[in-house]
Amino acid sequence: MATIYDVAALAGVSAKTVSRVLNDDSAVKAGTREKVLDAMSRLDYRPNTQARQLRLGARTSVGFLLEDPTSGYQGRFHHAMLTACMESGKYLAVELYEAGMPDWQAYLDRFITDAEIKDMVLLPTLCDFGPLKSFLKSRGIHCVLISPSTPDSHYPSVAMDDRLAARDVVEYLFQLGHRKIAHIGGHPDHAASILRRNGFYEAFDAAGLPRPPAHYVEHGNFLFKSGFEAAERLLGLKDRPTAIFACNDEMAAAACSVAHKMQLRLPEDIAIVGFDDAPISSSVWPTLTTVRQPYLEMARRSIQIFNTESDTLIASDRQIRHIIAHEIIERETTLAPALDKPQRQARGKA
Structure with missing residues (x-):
């Protein structure tokens, strides 16, 4: 060994x-x-985590709740937490949690007791669920919130700046020459959807350009089907956009499928940008330009907070919001539009 x-x-x-x-x-x-x-x-x-716990007096079990393990975001963050815990010699205890499940307090109480959890990381949307946070606080659980919709003065949070990232995407498309840019938003109840839409509009405002017309902004729910239906409407427009910025990679991949269905060239006829850098972004063809969320850096920062600030996680009335930088990953679905060429007639559903 x-x-x-x-x-x-x-x-x-x-x-x-x-x-x-x-x-x-x-x-x-x-x-x-x-x-x-x-x-x-x-x-x-x-590492011998039991020996480290005895030597350092450290809490080594970190709790982690998943609402949808199949989602690109939660799947990537789960992997990042596993890596961060391995690096720091901690155990990651994972449990499924469904909104509205009966006897959820007793369910979580057993999970916390059996796994001997003292620290827990909460992803959206659970990081905004007041009753859950109150319950965990009553059990003396130290929590770090990941990308909450609004800062909570009782808990430290780790996030990337969704609004700035969306603005950067649009400015990147501006640099490529695009002006007719459409947006497929996420679920209207998610804070990230609102922030990314606001960033989308702010980029036009900052550039002194008129905001896109209302029919250039579609609303999805982060799922492939909603992205497909939204892209069909956008690419079926007589004045169709030259670029689409989707609120996540699944919907962006769906937009790519619609473009293929309509025999549009990617990226010559339509450029597409996603968000998250989920596995689908590098497995579709052409590969998808996207915003890479700093999953591992966010997970590492969460563990670091537990290691260095545990004594103040509950006691303090003011907690720090840790912002981690994002990155635009440029792949094959973006290119300057062929402004000197007439648009090809899209084929398919209008």
């Missing part, structure tokens, strides 16, 4: 540095951290 000294030798660092990586020390340089993690992976090294 590999030891911490084996990892240190393979990574070319000291055992103390490996220990600092395991303890999620923010002072460790990113390149060094990656070398250590690579060595751990190659040696199949597993």
